[in-house]
Amino acid sequence: MSKIPVMEIFGPTIQGEGMVVGQKTMFVRTAGCDYSCSWCDSAFTWDGSGKHLISQLTAEEIWAELKRLGGNGFSFVTISGGNPVLLRNLEGLVNRLKENNIKIGVETQGSKWQEWLYEVDELTISPKPPSSGMVTNYSMLTEIIEKLNSKNSNQNISLKIVIFSEVDYAYAKDIHLRYPEIPFYLQVGNDDISESDNEKLVSRLLEKYEVLVDKVVADEELRNVRVLPQLHTLIWGNKRGV
Numbered sequence: 001m002s003k004i005p006v007m008e009i010f011g012p013t014i015q016g017e018g019m020v021v022g023q024k025t026m027f028v029r030t031a032g033c034d035y036s037c038s039w040c041d042s043a044f045t046w047d048g049s050g051k052h053l054i055s056q057l058t059a060e061e062i063w064a065e066l067k068r069l070g071g072n073g074f075s076f077v078t079i080s081g082g083n084p085v086l087l088r089n090l091e092g093l094v095n096r097l098k099e100n101n102i103k104i105g106v107e108t109q110g111s112k113w114q115e116w117l118y119e120v121d122e123l124t125i126s127p128k129p130p131s132s133g134m135v136t137n138y139s140m141l142t143e144i145i146e147k148l149n150s151k152n153s154n155q156n157i158s159l160k161i162v163i164f165s166e167v168d169y170a171y172a173k174d175i176h177l178r179y180p181e182i183p184f185y186l187q188v189g190n191d192d193i194s195e196s197d198n199e200k201l202v203s204r205l206l207e208k209y210e211v212l213v214d215k216v217v218a219d220e221e222l223r224n225v226r227v228l229p230q231l232h233t234l235i236w237g238n239k240r241g242v
């Protein structure tokens, strides 16, 4: 059976970000990314620093590890990375989860397509703003959204933009105006990803959250939008595997 490069499997925890924030979930974090965002909070998945942590696992082995960690206490699995959508063979894991009545969430930046995306229950697409140093491939992003929209299914999709600057805010607005029908989330950027003093980190992030909320509530062009912090960071700081 084909192998999937896995960085970490953890949970149960809560989904700390975006459209299903607060949802009890397990996480599978795959290794490897086609991007290298300047502020990536999971750079160990692609910058070589976590190389020794990568396991090549079959879908069956991932399912066994999820059951070992979570027992019968979960019904939702979130697949993140890195970019999990680099991996065609994640289809095997997706099918295994579906067979077991597990709902599936996926986090991706919208730079790649795989057929198994049709099977994801809650898909968060997070295009990257200018501060990341990455350049958005709008034709790919549009293709992904159009493909998913054209299949009528019970799937939910959303767009989530992380904000670090004014330029990012303008980018986010442009994305929302391009795809006005897609539920839209703004997320506070964490630019202190190596801070270990949680009190300091949390008070800074809450300040940034307030600034972003103030901006959005005063903005007539952003109406049907949601503004969120990374809830897991407010609870656990920059800790990994939570």
Ligand SMILES: C[S@@+](CC[C@H](N)C(=O)[O-])C[C@H]1O[C@@H](n2cnc3c(N)ncnc32)[C@H](O)[C@@H]1O
Residues within 6 Å of the ligand: 033, 039, 040, 041, 042, 080, 081, 082, 083, 084, 107, 108, 109, 125, 126, 160, 162, 187, 188, 189, 190, 191, 193, 230
């Ligand atoms: C680590 S990424 C992995 C999935 C995929 N590569 C992506 O970027 O969507 C998971 C989520 O964390 C967000 N993220 C990464 N670094 C962040 C940071 N420093 N502050 C806030 N959100 C961040 C990303 O935008 C994405 O929505």
Ligand SMILES: Nc1nc2[nH]cc(C(=O)O)c2c(=O)[nH]1
Residues within 6 Å of the ligand: 013, 014, 015, 016, 017, 042, 080, 081, 107, 232, 242
């Ligand atoms: N609790 C928790 N929620 C998350 N939402 C997105 C995450 C990610 O790194 O993709 C993440 C994560 O790492 N932990």
Ligand code: SF4
Residues within 6 Å of the ligand: 033, 034, 035, 036, 037, 040, 041, 042, 043, 045, 081, 082, 083, 109, 128
């Ligand atoms: S796309 Fe996601 S995982 Fe890849 S570098 Fe950017 S934030 Fe990190």
Ligand SMILES: [Mg+2]
Residues within 6 Å of the ligand: 041, 042
């Ligand atoms: Mg994260």
